[in-house]
Amino acid sequence: MSSLTVVAVMVAAVTGAATSSANxxxxxxxxxxxxxxxxxxxxxxxxxxxxxxxxxxxSGLLPLLVGLAIGPTQLGWMSVxxxxxxxxxLGLALAAAGVLVGxxxxxxxxxxxxxxxxxxxxxxAVGQFLIAFIPxxxxxxxxxxxxTALSGAALVGMCAIASAQRPPLSTEERVPLREIVxxxxxxxxxxxxxxxxxxxxxxxxxxxxxxxxxQTIPHYVQLLATPLVLGLFCGWLTQxxxxxxxxxxFLLAVLSLSGGLALAVDAxxxxxxxLVGVVLVNVANRKSKPLEGELEELEQPLAVGIGxxxxxxxxxxxxxxxxxxxxxxxxxxxxxxxxxxSPSASTIGLPRDRRFAAPGAAGVVLVGCAVAAHDPVPxxxxxxxxxxxxxTLVSDMVERRxxxxxxxxxx
Amino acid sequence: MKAFLKGLGSGSxxxxxxxxxxxxxxxxxxxxxxMLPAASQLFLIGIVLILGAFAGHIASRCALPRIxxxxxxxxxxxPTLPAVLPxxxxxxxxxxxxxxxxxxxxxxxxxxxxxxxGAEIRLVWLRARLKSILTITLVSTLMIPALIGGFLxxxxxxxxxxxxxxxEAIADGVPGWAIAALVGAILxxxxxxxxxSVLKEMRAEGPMGQTVMGVSVIMDxxxxxxxxxxxxxxxxxxxxxxxxxxxLLQASGAVAGSIIFSIVVGGFIGYGLKHYTEWSDHRLxxxxxxxxxxxxxxGPLVHIKPLFCLLAAGFACENISVTRxxxxxxxxxxxLNRVANPVFVVFFVVAGMLLDLQxxxxxxxxVLIVSLVRLVSVVIAVxxxxxxxxxxxxxxxxxxxxxxxxxGVTLALVPIVAGSxxxxxxxxxxxxxxxxxxxQIVGPAAFAWAVKRTGEAGKAIQTH
Numbered sequence: 092m093s094s095l096t097v098v099a100v101m102v103a104a105v106t107g108a109a110t111s112s113a114n115x116x117x118x119x120x121x122x123x124x125x126x127x128x129x130x131x132x133x134x135x136x137x138x139x140x141x142x143x144x145x146x147x148x149x150s151g152l153l154p155l156l157v158g159l160a161i162g163p164t165q166l167g168w169m170s171v172x173x174x175x176x177x178x179x180x181l182g183l184a185l186a187a188a189g190v191l192v193g194x195x196x197x198x199x200x201x202x203x204x205x206x207x208x209x210x211x212x213x214x215x216a217v218g219q220f221l222i223a224f225i226p227x228x229x230x231x232x233x234x235x236x237x238x239t240a241l242s243g244a245a246l247v248g249m250c251a252i253a254s255a256q257r258p259p260l261s262t263e264e265r266v267p268l269r270e271i272v273x274x275x276x277x278x279x280x281x282x283x284x285x286x287x288x289x290x291x292x293x294x295x296x297x298x299x300x301x302x303x304x305x306q307t308i309p310h311y312v313q314l315l316a317t318p319l320v321l322g323l324f325c326g327w328l329t330q331x332x333x334x335x336x337x338x339x340x341f342l343l344a345v346l347s348l349s350g351g352l353a354l355a356v357d358a359x360x361x362x363x364x365x366l367v368g369v370v371l372v373n374v375a376n377r378k379s380k381p382l383e384g385e386l387e388e389l390e391q392p393l394a395v396g397i398g399x400x401x402x403x404x405x406x407x408x409x410x411x412x413x414x415x416x417x418x419x420x421x422x423x424x425x426x427x428x429x430x431x432x433s434p435s436a437s438t439i440g441l442p443r444d445r446r447f448a449a450p451g452a453a454g455v456v457l458v459g460c461a462v463a464a465h466d467p468v469p470x471x472x473x474x475x476x477x478x479x480x481x482x483t484l485v486s487d488m489v490e491r492r493x494x495x496x497x498x499x500x501x502x
Numbered sequence: 503m504k505a506f507l508k509g510l511g512s513g514s515x516x517x518x519x520x521x522x523x524x525x526x527x528x529x530x531x532x533x534x535x536x537m538l539p540a541a542s543q544l545f546l547i548g549i550v551l552i553l554g555a556f557a558g559h560i561a562s563r564c565a566l567p568r569i570x571x572x573x574x575x576x577x578x579x580x581p582t583l584p585a586v587l588p589x590x591x592x593x594x595x596x597x598x599x600x601x602x603x604x605x606x607x608x609x610x611x612x613x614x615x616x617x618x619x620g621a622e623i624r625l626v627w628l629r630a631r632l633k634s635i636l637t638i639t640l641v642s643t644l645m646i647p648a649l650i651g652g653f654l655x656x657x658x659x660x661x662x663x664x665x666x667x668x669x670e671a672i673a674d675g676v677p678g679w680a681i682a683a684l685v686g687a688i689l690x691x692x693x694x695x696x697x698x699s700v701l702k703e704m705r706a707e708g709p710m711g712q713t714v715m716g717v718s719v720i721m722d723x724x725x726x727x728x729x730x731x732x733x734x735x736x737x738x739x740x741x742x743x744x745x746x747x748x749x750l751l752q753a754s755g756a757v758a759g760s761i762i763f764s765i766v767v768g769g770f771i772g773y774g775l776k777h778y779t780e781w782s783d784h785r786l787x788x789x790x791x792x793x794x795x796x797x798x799x800x801g802p803l804v805h806i807k808p809l810f811c812l813l814a815a816g817f818a819c820e821n822i823s824v825t826r827x828x829x830x831x832x833x834x835x836x837x838l839n840r841v842a843n844p845v846f847v848v849f850f851v852v853a854g855m856l857l858d859l860q861x862x863x864x865x866x867x868x869v870l871i872v873s874l875v876r877l878v879s880v881v882i883a884v885x886x887x888x889x890x891x892x893x894x895x896x897x898x899x900x901x902x903x904x905x906x907x908x909x910g911v912t913l914a915l916v917p918i919v920a921g922s923x924x925x926x927x928x929x930x931x932x933x934x935x936x937x938x939x940x941x942q943i944v945g946p947a948a949f950a951w952a953v954k955r956t957g958e959a960g961k962a963i964q965t966h
Contacts, residue, residue, distance in 0.1 A: 175540075181540075182540050339843075340555045343548075348544070348545060348552075351540075351544030352541070353541075354544070355545065
């Protein structure tokens with residue numbers, strides 16, 4: 092059984108819930124979306140598609156916009172009840188994405204990448220983060236209390252780091268594959284991992300500080316201990332699995348538990364999934380390899396699914412006009428410095444490609460995490476989506492411009 | 503018994519897994535009511551999967567089918583169990599209301615199992631066994647309701663006492679024979695779900711399994727039709743029926759039309775599926791899950807019965823075209839097998855969780871007696887049908903065991919009876935649920951034993 096099936100079953104279980112509780116139009120819309128998703132998925136791997144216009148490329152942005160458009164906040168084609176019934180699926184998808192990212196933190200991989208390489212890349216990412224964070228924090232302090240301002244600015248700063256892993260079109264057939272992987276795919280992957288780790292930590296810890304709740308076990312202990320125990324449990328389960336079917340059954344169980352428990356303790360499922368993935372991959376090292384391979388196959392469907400579900404599950408909130416300021420700050424902080432602080436090597440693409448690089452799926456996943464977060468995060472989601480859409484659209488337009496003559500002659 | 507005890511002893515880690523799962527479940531009531539439903543639903547699915555997986559392991563070590571393990575662990579965490587065993591002071595691990603959210607996976611499971619069953623049926627062996635299948639179905643349809651109904655009517659005069667719902671129905675003005683026939687029709691139903699899942703798990707192939715599968719599937723259609731006709735008949739004759747009870751002709755016409763329409767639509771779907779699987783297996787699991795969901799959610803809106811639609815789809819996919827290749831069949835079977843495991847686990851654990859043990863405990867003696875009568879009726883009907891049709895010798899000897907289990911259709915009929923006849927209908931519904939609980943516990947294990955005895959286990963070509 093593949094992990095794709097695992098997710099398919101969960102889609103079925105939860106969409107079943109949605110359709111059963113929904114009216115006829117909801118059922119038809121869900122069916123339409125499910126059909127589109129199922130039939131469109133084989134096209135995901137088509138290369139060279141524009142990120143903005145093509146729904147099946149990795150970014151998941153178009154599904155996000157579609158979900159937003161037909162969801163209860165905009166056109167209202169789907170009822171609030173039907174969309175709320177889809178929330179478990181979003182939780183599960185985020186947990187799966189978290190495990191997928193967490194599994195990249197295999198100690199052996201990190202050692203082979205080398206401390207210098209990781210430090211250099213992390214330094215660049217932190218630089219990019221600070222450039223977005225500092226002005227936003229300053230602006231936010233004028234209208235919000237400092238913990239909320241700090242968390243809000245940090246979340247946007249994390250979005251600034253996100254980098255699409257698909258190489259620019261100008262590299263196609265011009266740069267050797269190995270160079271693309273080492274100079275673009277790997278560093279972008281590291282930046283995205285930092286984005287997701289940082290973003291999920293901010294959403295799990297930052298905004299919950301605002302919510303005053305009396306708890307017998309401190310919140311941070313719950314946040315750390317629960318996924319660690321789950322990770323160890325998952326490791327034990329994978330050791331116990333006698334065949335592939337059992338292995339994925341256990342994975343599905345742990346993903347469900349991660350999603351459920353994360354939501355229960357006011358954390359984002361991505362954060363729990365990340366920790367589970369890290370523990371699993373380093374505890375049950377050998378047995379986790381098949382899981383890793385299968386989960387990687389899920390990368391694109393997960394991005395598409397998270398995008399769509401995020402748009403559908405969004406709740407309508409009143410947005411303060413000042414919050415829209417984060418759009419220009421985010422855009423400018425990326426465009427002003429990206430050509431110097433880009434994760435891509437100088438041999439990858441043209442300077443304009445690096446400057447206007449798209450945020451990719453990581454940004455959409457962060458938006459998905461923000462959907463279930465506490466106030467004032469929901470207020471920031473629409474501006475964030477707007478910023479991601481503009482960044483992606485501009486990136487597409489820049490990439491599609493004709494190559495400079497000297498570049499063509501070089502090729 | 504020896505294998506059972508040996509299996510239980512060697513599976514100590516699985517027992518630890520089950521205990522860990524139950525321990526995790528014990529924190530479930532601590533989840534605040536105000537918590538997001540998404541959180542509690544996901545948590546519950548996770549626990550159900552873990553418990554089911556370990557219980558399945560233990561069952562298979564004890565030489566029982568895995569689904570018996572799934573059902574039994576569902577019974578262990580059943581919310582009605584503490585009420586049945588008050589002396590043990592067992593805690594209620596899951597409230598009944600919360601378990602109902604998981605019942606929604608039934609639609610998906612039934613759809614996938616129908617697809618599986620349809621795809622398993624091949625014209626080659628169907629031609630050879632059609633006579634047996636149809637004869638056994640016909641004899642069962644005539645004999646089982648008559649024997650059970652007759653018993654219910656004569657029960658007071660042979661010293662068993664009044665059957666509560668029969669007495670109430672007669673008091674409501676329903677003729678005795680009609681209510682007896684209705685109960686007989688409901689108890690005629692069996693469970694293709696259990697038959698297909700046991701045969702799949704044991705990788706069985708042979709005359710007994712194929713005949714039982716054919717009979718159980720056709721019997722479902724017969725039961726639905728018979729039930730609808732009888733219900734409408736009673737509604738016409740009874741003064742106690744609710745206003746929305748349909749007329750006899752209308753109801754039977756609608757059901758027959760709906761079944762035929764479902765089969766026709768299923769044929770077209772199967773034709774498309776055949777081309778898809780011949781061309782590619784890319785995301786085939788997604789497509790099958792989507793198809794099952796589409797049939798489950800859209801079907802009722804356009805009067806399609808998902809079970810028959812997907813059964814016809816599976817059958818048409820494998821048999822409608824002479825150009826069907828082995829590669830295409832292999833792709834479909836692999837994709838169905840991939841989806842089956844988690845669906846079966848959740849489906850059967852939830853089935854165990856939702857059994858009304860309280861009802862079973864309240865009327866266990868009546869259930870036991872009627873089950874015995876049903877069993878004898880099934881044995882006689884299968885024996886007579888198999889002899890008349892000159893079926894393989896394994897069919898009269900073991901085939902009846904496969905028709906013991908009850909689930910799906912029977913449970914679907916319960917709310918209809920209860921809703922149509924608020925008085926005695928509810929009493930009958932409780933009895934039927936108790937019967938299902940009993941048959942669900944003993945049926946799968948007995949059928950697995952029969953499959954082993956016939957030597958059909960492990961004969962299917964392993965494609966997975």
